[in-house]
Amino acid sequence: MRRETLKGHLDLLLLAVVAPGPTHGYAVIEELRRASGDVFDLPEGTIYPALHRLERAGFLRSEWSTNEGRRRRVYSLTDRGREALDAQRQEWQAFAGAMQLVLRGAT
Amino acid sequence: MRRETLKGHLDLLLLAVVAPGPTHGYAVIEELRRASGDVFDLPEGTIYPALHRLERAGFLRSEWSTNEGRRRRVYSLTDRGREALDAQRQEWQAFAGAMQLVLRGAT
DNA sequence: TGTTGACACCTAGTGATACTAGGCATAGAG
């Protein structure tokens, strides 16, 4: 996938992946890959800073946990995160719909 | 629409709008607005540099023309531009499909 | 006649952000 394709849509993806329940960063990467049918295979340097950004924005909350000797930072959706998810999902639908309209006209 | 939403997809839109036939920059803006149902209402500072970029990349060709005393730079799709349009359209479909898959999983 | 708005083009600078390329640490398998 081209480099800029994802820009502006990563936040929505992350909120959507965390929405069903608490998830840690590494699992977000795997779930994104799985759920997208291997289309979204994103590097850690993309995911971790984005999760931090979403937490700073108040859309995610995190706490440390330990599993088999490995520490994880587990993220949950806040109420504001839920609202952001809904809003960004709607925005995505509008955007994707408009894209299809324009593409339909192209010969 | 949020600021980064379009990023990485503008080139596809422009190629799609120019594809049906020679078009000048200002008309691209209007056609994009019309065809998208007013979703894409893009400033000149977005369109003109992007058209120049696509011409430098060899996807568009331009020539000056004059209409009622006003000069226009009219763009046409090159063969490479046609290929790029097809490739980017396919990429868009893959991207949009993957987005839908991930969003479907979100509660 | 002067001004306003639509048409039509341009570009230097800014801000946002996905990614590269490194780093650190634990556990289990070979």
Place this chain on the structure above:
DNA sequence: CTCTATGCCTAGTATCACTAGGTGTCAACA
């Protein structure tokens, strides 16, 4: 004891849409 998978992190870079200005023509209207 080395390698792979798991799990986290960040400084720096490149890209690109957009802001905010600029130039000029033409028609309508006050």
